[in-house]
Amino acid sequence: MPRRLIGVTAANVAAQDHSVRRLACNLVYLEAIERAGGIPVVLPNTTDHDLLPRILGTLDGLLVTGGADVSPAYYGQAPHPALGDVDTCRDAMEIPLVRSAIQEDVPLLAICRGMQVLNVAMGGTLYQHLPEQRPSPIHHVQSGPRSAFSHTVEVAEETLLADIVGSGEMHVNSLHHQAVCQPAEGFTITALAPDGIIEGMERPQNRFVVAVQFHPEETSVHDDRTRRLFTTFLEAT
DSSP states (O other), X not given: XXXXXXXXXXXXXXXXXXXXXXXXXXXXXXXXXXXXXXEEEEOOOOSOGGGHHHHHHTOSEEEEOOOSBOOGGGGTOOOOTTOOOBOHHHHHHHHHHHHXXXXXXOOEEEETHHHHHHHHHTTOOEESOHHHHSOOSSOSBOSSOTTSOOEEEEEOSSSHHHHHHOSEEEEEOOBOSOEESSOXXXXXXXXXXXXXXXXXXXXXXXXXXXXXXXXXXXXXTTOHHHXXXXXXXXXXX
């Protein structure tokens, strides 16, 4: 079987001093796709939405990556005072792209911000700033290396996520101050942090729509459970 093409979303970086506007994508996402047997293709944040069906039609799968906060305008809320940077052009491209991927049953893996984009695209809401809206002793923005584990999650039985990584307790890393609040209709919650924050969700109606709040691309080099997220994603394409 030929290696599969996986679209990978990226962030916009504004021009500063003598630099120009550019796209940015952490290399670990691309490396994780390559190790799993795919060919990563970084996607542009195009403002021409007529191009989105053509872009999606060339891909075998879609990886929606982490990054800036999702604009609360997309889920009907005013900005919280602690809302971080918002990438409006990226939101405007990713949200319809995700909806199209769901409709066309394109295999989709969503990570951190990607899970939040997926939830918002399909009608859910977010906590804009966990420390104030859901205070907890768990530090969801860890201070250690990105590839280190910082807390556990409980993976629900009889879910696709459990088929991939196993059910029960799982150690994960954590790099987010936002999270899913009201899950979108049609999604199953697959993992919870000890404080009840949603750390995983999936859409059983599709062949592969899996989202996690943690960052498996950072740990998949040394951890077989998170590595299997990428290999199973590629197998589904």
